[in-house]
Amino acid sequence: MVSDNRRHQRRTVNIAAKLAATPNGPLRDCVVIDISEGGARLEIDPVEDAPQEFTIVFGPNGHPCRQCRVVWRANKQVGVAFCKTA
Numbered sequence: 161m162v163s164d165n166r167r168h169q170r171r172t173v174n175i176a177a178k179l180a181a182t183p184n185g186p187l188r189d190c191v192v193i194d195i196s197e198g199g200a201r202l203e204i205d206p207v208e209d210a211p212q213e214f215t216i217v218f219g220p221n222g223h224p225c226r227q228c229r230v231v232w233r234a235n236k237q238v239g240v241a242f243c244k245t246a
Contacts, residue, residue, distance in 0.1 A: 170194045170201075177218050179204070179228075181211040190216070199231070199241040207233050216240070 172194045178187040179202075188210075191203040204210045210230060217225045228240035 170196045175218065177202075177216050179210070179214045179216050181214050183215075187217065192216075192218075193237065197242075199239065200228070202238050202240060203236050204238055205236045207236050207238055210238050213243075 173192055175192040175195075177190050177192050179190050180187050188204070193201040193203055195201075200216070202210075202216070210233070213227070213229045215225050216228050217223075219225075227243040229243060230238050231241050232239040
C-alpha cells in the first residue's frame with residue numbers, strides 16, 4: 161500500500177483547461193486529472209514543452225486562473241503546486 165502524505169485531499173476531475181506561459185502568450189490545451197487546494201495533476205502533450213511556471217486558466221474568459229509551478233513530470237502528466245497569492 162502506498163502512503164499519501166499530501167496536505168490537502170485530492171478530488172478526481174476531468175476538466176479541460178488552458179495553460180499560459182506568459183500573460184499575452186498563446187494558450188495550450190491541458191486536462192486537469194485531479195485537484196486539491198494546494199495543486200493539481202495535469203495531462204499535457206508533449207509534457208516536455210510545459211514551462212516550469214505558468215498560469216492555468218479554467219474558464220473561457222480567463223477566469224478563474226491559478227499560478228502554478230511544476231513539481232514533477234512523468235509520461236504525459238505533470239504535478240503542479242499552486243503558488244501563493246498575495
